[in-house]
Amino acid sequence: MHIQWKKTFETDNILIDAQHRLLVMLFRKLDVSIKTRESETTILRIVQEVKRYAKFHFISEENLMYETKYPQVERHVTMHTHLLVELNKKLSKLNLRQEYPEEILEFLSDWLINHISNHDQRLAEHVGIAADRPIAELCYPEYLSCNLCNGKVLL
Numbered sequence: 001m002h003i004q005w006k007k008t009f010e011t012d013n014i015l016i017d018a019q020h021r022l023l024v025m026l027f028r029k030l031d032v033s034i035k036t037r038e039s040e041t042t043i044l045r046i047v048q049e050v051k052r053y054a055k056f057h058f059i060s061e062e063n064l065m066y067e068t069k070y071p072q073v074e075r076h077v078t079m080h081t082h083l084l085v086e087l088n089k090k091l092s093k094l095n096l097r098q099e100y101p102e103e104i105l106e107f108l109s110d111w112l113i114n115h116i117s118n119h120d121q122r123l124a125e126h127v128g129i130a131a132d133r134p135i136a137e138l139c140y141p142e143y144l145s146c147n148l149c150n151g152k153v154l155l
């Protein structure tokens, strides 16, 4: 298993992409911690970090959906809820040593390929053309200092 950022993950929404990059970086961190045989406690802490950040990221995306009146908001929110429920189950199993961290990584990798590449891509396309704009989107370039922001027209 080798998780890393790929160009195909980019949605062209600078907020979503910035958060996805950080999410993938945390998946990578988990991957490295398994390969370097870190302690169970350390690996558990990293999975917690992934979980908390995923939860934060989902709320950010959901706010974007509400602000831009995304028609498929309910469906997308349900998928986020399922992903978190599944991740919580896996985390409890890991705690009880009923699951290997590699299985969590596998789950996260599938999520990345399926959810980000399909559903988040659709959301980003909607946000790109929505008449109702995300709150404070003009502030994004000031805070999201990455090359994704260069040359973007945000209006």
Ligand SMILES: [Fe+2]
Pocket: 020, 057, 061, 116, 120
């Ligand atoms: Fe996402």
Ligand SMILES: [Fe+2]
Pocket: 061, 076, 080, 115, 119, 120
């Ligand atoms: Fe999503």
